[in-house]
Amino acid sequence: MHGWQGQVLNINLTDRSFKIEPLDKKLAEHFLGGRGLNSKTLFDRIEPGIDPLGPDNILCFAPGVFTATTLGLSGRLHVSTLSPYSGIMGDGNVGGAFAAHMKKAGYDQIIITGKSEKPVYIRIENDEINILDANELWGTSVWETTDKLVAKYGSKLSVASIGQAGENLVRSASTMVDKYSSASRGSGAVWGSKNLKAIVVSGTKKVELFDREKYLELSREDTKYLKKDKVQKEIASVYGSLYGMSNWFPGYRNFEKELGPDDVPEQLRPEAWKKYETKRIGCQSCHIKCKNMYEIPSGKRKGELGEGLEYECVYCLGTNCGIEDPVAILEMENLADAYGVDVIAIGNTIALAKDLYNRGIISDKDTDNLPLEWEDSENQIELIHRTVFREGFGNVVAEGLYNFAKIIGKDAMDYCYHVKGLSRGVYPAGLFSLSHAVASRGADHLRGRSWASGENSPEDVLKDLVAKDLVSDDSVKSITIGEMVTTLADSIGRCKGAVNTWTCALPLVWKAGIWDGLSELLKAATGIDYDSEKIEKVCNRIHAVERAFNVRQGVTIEHDIIPQKPEMKYSEAGKIEREEHFEMVRSFYRSKGYNEETGIPERDILESLDLKDVADTLENDAPYAGWNGPVLWGQDKYPTGGTRS
Numbered sequence: 001m002h003g004w005q006g007q008v009l010n011i012n013l014t015d016r017s018f019k020i021e022p023l024d025k026k027l028a029e030h031f032l033g034g035r036g037l038n039s040k041t042l043f044d045r046i047e048p049g050i051d052p053l054g055p056d057n058i059l060c061f062a063p064g065v066f067t068a069t070t071l072g073l074s075g076r077l078h079v080s081t082l083s084p085y086s087g088i089m090g091d092g093n094v095g096g097a098f099a100a101h102m103k104k105a106g107y108d109q110i111i112i113t114g115k116s117e118k119p120v121y122i123r124i125e126n127d128e129i130n131i132l133d134a135n136e137l138w139g140t141s142v143w144e145t146t147d148k149l150v151a152k153y154g155s156k157l158s159v160a161s162i163g164q165a166g167e168n169l170v171r172s173a174s175t176m177v178d179k180y181s182s183a184s185r186g187s188g189a190v191w192g193s194k195n196l197k198a199i200v201v202s203g204t205k206k207v208e209l210f211d212r213e214k215y216l217e218l219s220r221e222d223t224k225y226l227k228k229d230k231v232q233k234e235i236a237s238v239y240g241s242l243y244g245m246s247n248w249f250p251g252y253r254n255f256e257k258e259l260g261p262d263d264v265p266e267q268l269r270p271e272a273w274k275k276y277e278t279k280r281i282g283c284q285s286c287h288i289k290c291k292n293m294y295e296i297p298s299g300k301r302k303g304e305l306g307e308g309l310e311y312e313c314v315y316c317l318g319t320n321c322g323i324e325d326p327v328a329i330l331e332m333e334n335l336a337d338a339y340g341v342d343v344i345a346i347g348n349t350i351a352l353a354k355d356l357y358n359r360g361i362i363s364d365k366d367t368d369n370l371p372l373e374w375e376d377s378e379n380q381i382e383l384i385h386r387t388v389f390r391e392g393f394g395n396v397v398a399e400g401l402y403n404f405a406k407i408i409g410k411d412a413m414d415y416c417y418h419v420k421g422l423s424r425g426v427y428p429a430g431l432f433s434l435s436h437a438v439a440s441r442g443a444d445h446l447r448g449r450s451w452a453s454g455e456n457s458p459e460d461v462l463k464d465l466v467a468k469d470l471v472s473d474d475s476v477k478s479i480t481i482g483e484m485v486t487t488l489a490d491s492i493g494r495c496k497g498a499v500n501t502w503t504c505a506l507p508l509v510w511k512a513g514i515w516d517g518l519s520e521l522l523k524a525a526t527g528i529d530y531d532s533e534k535i536e537k538v539c540n541r542i543h544a545v546e547r548a549f550n551v552r553q554g555v556t557i558e559h560d561i562i563p564q565k566p567e568m569k570y571s572e573a574g575k576i577e578r579e580e581h582f583e584m585v586r587s588f589y590r591s592k593g594y595n596e597e598t599g600i601p602e603r604d605i606l607e608s609l610d611l612k613d614v615a616d617t618l619e620n621d622a623p624y625a626g627w628n629g630p631v632l633w634g635q636d637k638y639p640t641g642g643t644r645s
Helices: 025-031 034-045 098-105 142-153 187-193 212-228 230-246 270-276 311-321 326-339 343-358 377-388 401-408 431-438 449-453 459-467 475-492 516-526 532-552 572-592 603-608 612-621
Strands: 007-012 017-022 059-063 077-082 089-094 109-113 120-125 128-133 158-161 175-177 181-183 196-202 277-281 291-295 305-307
Touching (some): 025 532, 077 187, 089 187, 098 120, 142 196, 212 230, 230 270, 270 277, 311 326, 532 572, 532 603, 532 612
Parallel strands (some): 007 109
Antiparallel strands (some): 158 175, 158 196, 277 291
């Protein structure tokens, strides 16, 4: 095969066996790679209603069709599973070097099933696969695990692993790549449930391209444009996503309000973080270098280095939790990376806990006498430790935002601003709330939102997108195209950019038609004659499969909600806003060919996308139990091992 390596690696942890199978050519053509391949695999192999932390769940890893080629920004890995955090489609997209090494080792996808009796790790070196004991690694942090494996096998490799959060089945645990890069939505807890500690991969094989010279020409063209792009040169390369602190209206104290540029404390603004920075780095195949390396200047972790402080950490563990101390935020970022936990998910859950505490809905008795005052960073750091090791009140926080609110009861759900378990805050009816409602993994900023509005994009590109009516005042139309762009980025292995731009997410987007440059690249790589119609069909196919997967987990249009604060939710104005919101949701589903009253893909649209098998499965397995989060365990059933970082 050209573009793809043509192999899928299946690993069964129950009997420590593996099998290498050929990648189905039609499947590759229809789903490209990354998110597309993984989503179809999840639909085919996961039954509705299973326990995400049980042995029937699977883990899928896939680079994109462009990964390990000369196209820049194409080193992304997609990690997919049934999320133990939300109970629906759970996938995370992560940088680092794992995707490139995996592709060079010869694999377009790795599928892990079963459960090992004892802790193990996997070593992959081209065609050689070994499943090895990980007893000496179990209980250690992501950083310790990675350092030990690099010391053993050398530096020309990549390590994906979990920390103590994954081992203790904390539902916000992440898959961590090369110590600092996080693939979230709870996949780390699935690793832990399978007693899988790490995967070490290295590869030396080349990716064969159909028309290498043409592909090199187009790659150079794309890189040349990105190097001139002012957004990349003056924002992404200088500040990375920290740019958002003064431009993206971060939440404050569990979304009590949004902070405008003048409201953000000076010490948390983009330029203020430069004094902690030691250098800038980028992921494999990236020249933009949007990530910072930093040194903690004082406090308990003085002198400790870290990498990749993002807007999401400063906002979710910082301002949205009432914390304005930059050193405390640096400490919490490092703790999250070392323990292997998602800063967004744990931050939003702690913000909810603090909100409930300060409203008097929960008390010191509930929190095991750990005061949760908004500005208290020391106790928040302590709560992170307790959450990772499921100690006392931390055991409840470890269940994640929606599950935490369910367990607490007592009006807690009124302040749990979520869509299908994930939170991006509170927005009025419109583009952002629509994007969060229809995203296939819950409220999400990376499933079409920023692109739909043209946010952060270079002025010349944005003008062209507006002229083509791709970005407009019509929220439904804009979300539809934005969702396509992000689906493609996740499936070709492309980074969406530290500041979420069309030029990063979609190669050669500035060419004549929105898909023209990508069509040329795909043809040069694979030899398949992709065009605009075929590309849009790929996007619609992936979206339909993901929607169908969630339908089987009990999701219908009633779960595509707009989060509202209590004073809005129980008012006439709130009712009117919900009606406006759901009309947009129904309009979106009409545009996709789904049933507008349920959000379920209709048979005719599925068959037109070559998904008759999906239509048959949906009909044969129905009806489905309604979604209410993932299957939860008794609070005394979880592991609690490991040592504090």
